[in-house]
Amino acid sequence: MAEHSNGGRTALVIGGGLAGMLAVTALIGQVDAITVVERDRYPEGHAFRKGVPQARHLHVLLSGGQRALEELLPGTLDALGDAGARSLDLPRDLLTRTPTGWQRRFDERRHRTLSVTRPVLDAVVRERVLRAAARSATRVEVLEATEAVGLTGDAHRVTGVRVRSRDGVPAGRAVRELAAGLVVDASGSGSRTPQWYGDLGRTAPHEETVDAGLAYATRMYRPKDPATAPEVAVNVPGWPECPRGGAYVPVEDGNWLLTLSGVRGHHPPTDATEFTAFSATIGDPYVHELLARAEPRSPVYGFRDTRNRRRRFERSGALPEGFLVLGDACCTFNPVYGQGMSVAALGALAVRGTLAGGGSTAEAQRAVARAVEPAWLAAVGADRPYASPEDATAGAGERLTTWYLDRLVARAAIDPVVGAAFRDVFCLTAPPTRLVAPRIVLRTVFLPRRPGLPSPPTAVEGVPAGPRKAAAAARRPTGG
Numbered sequence: 001m002a003e004h005s006n007g008g009r010t011a012l013v014i015g016g017g018l019a020g021m022l023a024v025t026a027l028i029g030q031v032d033a034i035t036v037v038e039r040d041r042y043p044e045g046h047a048f049r050k051g052v053p054q055a056r057h058l059h060v061l062l063s064g065g066q067r068a069l070e071e072l073l074p075g076t077l078d079a080l081g082d083a084g085a086r087s088l089d090l091p092r093d094l095l096t097r098t099p100t101g102w103q104r105r106f107d108e109r110r111h112r113t114l115s116v117t118r119p120v121l122d123a124v125v126r127e128r129v130l131r132a133a134a135r136s137a138t139r140v141e142v143l144e145a146t147e148a149v150g151l152t153g154d155a156h157r158v159t160g161v162r163v164r165s166r167d168g169v170p171a172g173r174a175v176r177e178l179a180a181g182l183v184v185d186a187s188g189s190g191s192r193t194p195q196w197y198g199d200l201g202r203t204a205p206h207e208e209t210v211d212a213g214l215a216y217a218t219r220m221y222r223p224k225d226p227a228t229a230p231e232v233a234v235n236v237p238g239w240p241e242c243p244r245g246g247a248y249v250p251v252e253d254g255n256w257l258l259t260l261s262g263v264r265g266h267h268p269p270t271d272a273t274e275f276t277a278f279s280a281t282i283g284d285p286y287v288h289e290l291l292a293r294a295e296p297r298s299p300v301y302g303f304r305d306t307r308n309r310r311r312r313f314e315r316s317g318a319l320p321e322g323f324l325v326l327g328d329a330c331c332t333f334n335p336v337y338g339q340g341m342s343v344a345a346l347g348a349l350a351v352r353g354t355l356a357g358g359g360s361t362a363e364a365q366r367a368v369a370r371a372v373e374p375a376w377l378a379a380v381g382a383d384r385p386y387a388s389p390e391d392a393t394a395g396a397g398e399r400l401t402t403w404y405l406d407r408l409v410a411r412a413a414i415d416p417v418v419g420a421a422f423r424d425v426f427c428l429t430a431p432p433t434r435l436v437a438p439r440i441v442l443r444t445v446f447l448p449r450r451p452g453l454p455s456p457p458t459a460v461e462g463v464p465a466g467p468r469k470a471a472a473a474a475r476r477p478t479g480g
């Protein structure tokens with residue numbers, strides 16, 4: 001990696017959350033020293049912290065993200081399992097209600113989704129990153145309770161970060177400068193890089209937003225009697241005619257999380273009684289019925305800002321030298337698709353590969369953009385029907401995507417071949433082009449629309465050999 005006169009072979013990561021820790025992993029062995037500045041103090045054990053407010057809500061790690069995480073930090077999936085993360089085989093272990101009925105439970109065994117609370121996931125990843133750092137030649141220092149308040153440098157190059165301590169008396173909170181050869185912004189969706197660009201004399205990067213106006217409300221439960229606990233998780237996403245949804249999934253320690261969601265005009269309430277009543281109004285009463293067998297373990301927590309927002313740092317001239325942007329600071333997604341953490345891991349892997357191969361930071365940022373692209377297309381394609389008029393207008397390609405996805409979701413619920421392709425793409429293990437392979441298009445467009453199952457299926461169905469082989473072929477690395 002290129003050296004810089006002030007910072008030498010050093011890196012500074014803004015934000016010690018998931019993307020920040022994965023950035024450290026990507027840089028270990030490539031620089032001599034890494035400083036992480038984190039606004040919070042990390043809590044003892046597996047506790048919630050203010051800097052990651054979304055951590056109260058249901059978080060699943062898709063198979064594509066798991067692969068990237070494991071490649072970055074081998075052994076992490078086992079460590080998450082040891083910490084109680086639950087593994088859900090899709091679609092077998094996740095009953096899903098689509099607009100046309102319940103999805104069939106194919107025993108595909110190709111996509112395991114991990115379900116675990118964010119405090120556990122973050123703590124396990126952080127612990128493993130710091131342990132890997134301690135074994136490496138790279139010195140890693142984490143400055144907790146330290147907030148980045150600006151960038152240093154000029155319009156062409158970032159040379160460091162201005163930071164302020166959040167501990168102690170105000171006099172001790174003076175702003176100071178930390179120099180670094182490379183600065184990585186991993187400060188999450190509240191990143192202030194667009195404003196900081198202004199201070200450096202740069203224009204903010206181009207930003208695209210598609211906002212379905214979705215709000216979340218989440219509560220933790222525990223089955224009253226473990227013997228009658230549900231065997232599998234349930235997902236009833238909203239759809240245009242019923243834009244309210246809910247997902248009920250197991251997490252560690254025998255607890256379950258219920259997240260209810262709704263678009264503008266259908267936001268789920270945070271009052272406990274109203275929350276329970278809302279669960280009866282989503283597209284199917286099944287989740288509401290399950291709640292009768294569980295007792296609440298937490299208050300109801302709400303979350304409002306769920307827009308898809310992408311900043312185009314990879315575009316020509318949009319990135320000063322010595323700077324990279326990763327995770328939610330670069331791109332956030334409607335959380336209902338469960339992609340953000342996986343994309344952060346895929347992005348970190350892309351950074352590691354590019355820099356280790358002698359590539360520049362601009363090339364690394366373009367690699368991050370390529371890692372973002374499939375998830376972005378899937379999320380904005382699915383969210384278009386709910387987008388607000390101020391959002392970037394849909395091009396013909398996006399409108400076609402939305403029309404096609406609608407048919408594909410209906411077909412995927414009943415068809416093992418189309419279902420396999422759909423899961424490959426939405427679990428981020430195959431590019432979106434898999435959805436337009438001739439055989440998938442033929443089945444999606446020309447086979448007659450058929451309803452899904454009328455009630456949540458109890459039976460698991462085998463998968464014919466054909467789809468298994470096709471899916472295995474699709475999973476083989478393409479080298480690209």
Ligand SMILES: Cc1cc2nc3c(=O)[nH]c(=O)nc-3n(C[C@H](O)[C@H](O)[C@H](O)COP(=O)(O)OP(=O)(O)OC[C@H]3O[C@@H](n4cnc5c(N)ncnc54)[C@H](O)[C@@H]3O)c2cc1C
Nearest residue numbers: 015017018019039051059060148188327328335338340341
């Ligand atoms: C309601 C909800 C549900 C979600 N569900 C899923 C899901 O099921 N699956 C999935 O993959 N993704 C999900 N996501 C997305 C996921 O939460 C994010 O993609 C992920 O947390 C991104 O990691 P990050 O490190 O970029 O940001 P964060 O996790 O938000 O971490 C940012 C870190 O930066 C620190 N920080 C911020 N500003 C500063 C500063 N100025 N100086 C120093 N430190 C700073 C913060 O304290 C924090 O530690 C969900 C998101 C939401 C909102």
